[in-house]
Amino acid sequence: MGVTDITIITPPASKKPIEAALAQHPDLTALPSPKPDLLAPADLEFNTPTAELLRLPEVQNVIKSDFLLLPCDLICDIPGDALLESYLISMAGIAGTGADFGTQSQLKTRNQFGLGAEGSGRRGGLSVWYNTVNREESVKKEECDFMGTVALDTYHKAPLQKVSELPDGRLRKLVWTTPMSEVFEEAEENKAWRIRQSLLRRYGSVKCMTQYRDSHIYFFPKWVKEFAMQNEDFESISEDLVGTWAKAEWRKPTFRAQFGANKIFKKASAPTTNGTGTESRNKNIEEEIDLLSLSSTQITQHVPNATQLKPSQPIQFASRVQGTNPEDSMISTTTDESTQDDEDGQGNEQDSSIPHLPPMLSFMLSSAPSAPLVRRVDSTPLLLSVSLLLAKLPSHDQISSTTTPSPFSHPSKIHPTSQPPQQHCTIKQSCIGSNCTIGAGARIQDCVIMDGAQIGEKAVISGSVIGKKAVIGKGSKLKDCEVQDGMVVGEGVDVKNEKFLVGGFEEGDDFGEEDDDDE
């Protein structure tokens, strides 16, 4: 539904197992079409930064239109079509002008990014954010992202937006995002946390959230592919790419220029010459008609509008250039200020010619506990809490046939192949994988025990995650521990808050990003 291709991007090392799983696992083979393609770029490793991933040539080739980027560690209870719908309504090019679905001959003559409605401020991005605290699956010290949002512009707000099937939440424009850890660091360093004045000048009311987290669900227009390509120093998508993009709107024009706004959007007008006469006229007709201005629910954009805004902007720059004002040095940008100021001085006339980046929107889920579950499961405590939460869902055989079960619910509470545990076991609120052996007299509470683990007799385990085929010795006591796959914990160990890992191996980065080309 609106998604034409699904690509799973994975490092070459894990291509085989995923391939096998896609071909064999009953849940995966039963997925509706389009069937996912597996892409294993040669240079991709488990710790490749996410923005680097977008620059890989294989990935660049795959992106042919607006696309949707999903992380591999996501659990999302929102129907994807609701999100996609709201993206299409609020951000997509009017009347689908953003989608590149032409015949071959057309693609050649048409410029790469043209017809995108970027000029009218559409074809931006959409990200999804969720609340991390006060939820059932919340854990302590969870990673959060700082976000600043402002109300939507009228041309992104469809008059009937409220009718859409989205769950409770807000669609707002994202103007600032950075990880909370960085905010704390900076506050530590400067004994204060400083906000750029240009942000406040531009937007009167900015809502700042400190306990939300970016779910890494991104709806990106096609030009982001180029945006990532232009900026080699982007490391992560959420921090650098989206962070820069969000700021680009209210920072001075040179800021956008520095990140390649010129190169990305200026192309649109350039290649009119290489088309034949009629085709260039075709394009003209689509460009000269501003459907949004014609629409009665939108405010007409006037050409002089742009020039009117200009006089006010240089004044801002002027004040900033003169003063050694602190707000310039505040956000750690990758450039030195001197060059920027130089450009500023002479570039006032050019400023008007630097195209604006369309905005990045954020869909913020409601903070109420009843909000649907959206989580990135990227740490062990989260894995534990989310697994336990999902295990609480009524299983298929417990639900009457009339109500549709949650997509996350298990077919049955107890797997048919599982062996009955030994005598005198106490197992409370835990997830136990298949083929586990649990010795007699073991006590297990609030645990996730993965497939094939062996728990010795009279072991007491609580709040722990036991990896696949791990062996826990007899009579050991583990509390809030983490045991990696295949580890053997000796007999009689009594530990708390410990990690049994091999060689300091870190939990996998989001190595396998899923990449759907929508539309």
Place this chain on the structure above:
Amino acid sequence: MSENAPSTNGVSASSSDATPSFATMPDPASIAEQTPDTNSGARQERPQPKQASTAENIAEAGAGVKLTGAQLKQRKQAEKAARRAEKVTVKGEQAQIQQVQSSSSGRPDVKQRRSSQGEQLQTPQSHHKRKLSNQPPEPGAVRIPFRPGQQPPSTPQTQQPPQPKHAEKRVPLVSHLYPSGKPASLTTASREIHPSVLTLALQLRNLTIAGSTARTLSLLLTLKRVIKAYTTPPSTALSRHLTTHLSHQISFLSSARPLGIAQGNAIRWLKKLISQLDPDLDDNDAKKFLCDAVDSFIQEKVTLASEVIASQACSRIEAEGETILVFGKSSVVEKALLKAAKDEGKKFRVVVVDSRPLFEGRNLAKGLLRAGMREGGDLDGCQVVYSLISGLADALEQNCVTKCFLGASGMLGNGSLYSRCGSAMVAMMAKQYNVPVIVLGESLKFTAKMAVDSLSLNEVGDADALVERDESQTFTSDVPPKQEDAGKKGGGGKKKGGDEEQKEEDEDASKNGLLESWRDHPNLYLLNLMYDITPKDYLDMVICELGTLPPGAVPVIGVHGGDE
């Protein structure tokens, strides 16, 4: 099954001879033989033919290819016979049941016949009671009380299946205007819907694109993209297949929002053009021809036409001292106003009248202000006054309005104007004050359809749009936001009392959330009609690209595409 069936017929024997692989297959001919038997007496065997036919279907699906033509024919005949026989059986049964019923209730069974199969268990008495009592049959669909003696149009056949409680509540008077079927969404889209059509449909549904001109243009541009991406399937001609291909896309669009008059005209033109294509034309050439034709159509009928209309309308504005009343936002009207102010340097005042729930006039007013119609702006000397429709009389009187410009969604064959809801009121009020009412509309919007009231030809908008909710400012709280979100303004529909205060809304906190729960009140309906009809008596002239005409002369211009 086939063993049970007595294969007495020679035909059946021959068919099984010809295809030995079907030896175990139930023979259709034998079913035909069998069913009259069941009809005549053995009713306990009635389910048999059904089973046989399904078994047969399965067999057919398995190896239906091997059958020869003659066999197929035979089978079809046999199937038909079987079906007929089945019907007869059912009827026979019914008749018997009815006889039993009628004898028990003591009613003549003439009346019984009228009742359908589904209703057969209901006694006629209960039925009549239901009609006479004014009670709704179910929460979903409420019917108007019928006059006594009048034959109710809703015979039992039309009774709908019970609906969930929160299903669409419909105002009975305009029930014909409600869209049938599900509104367009990503899930209802079939595979062949082009992505840009999908996007457009969603944007139309959520009124991101509204207004007749914008809708028509976006439709044409999208269809152009569809045509570009289209490839003719083998063994069909482009001129034949493309129309059906486009029809699918268009019907999806119309499920998002009913097509407007101008959109209908444009589609009719395009389809006619396709059907007249030379069949010998190469596909690529044909596609190129069509795309070029769409481009020139847009240019001729919309872009240039609006240009001409704007300059015509401009010439009607005096250089100084005019006050022009406009309603809502019409792209042509806006163009005309800007042209007069910008290109011709005329000084005038614009009174923008607006109404709920779309507040399109607000967009026009903002657009004019941004264009510089304010003190110190580019178009200083022009003024913009904003008023809600409830303050229309005051707006007319205090501003000494000299002309009224209205945009059009359509011009009907009888000279009536079909435009955004509220236009009629504005036109009538203007007439009251002897202000000339001028309609600006491209001839693309002319139609031969006629309507004398707004109920026969209209569109029902989303009723929830009338319930106004304010976004609450706090959203990190433990309270579920729904309670906070409850609308501050619950004023009733169009009757909501607004003030003529410029750019101000009255906050009416006392009616907190009155309309929020309208679906729960069985006797409360919200109706959001999108359009209304202004009779030609209230219009003074119509400006289209072909000239300025009196409204009565609209049919003379000739309707685009000829939709007689």
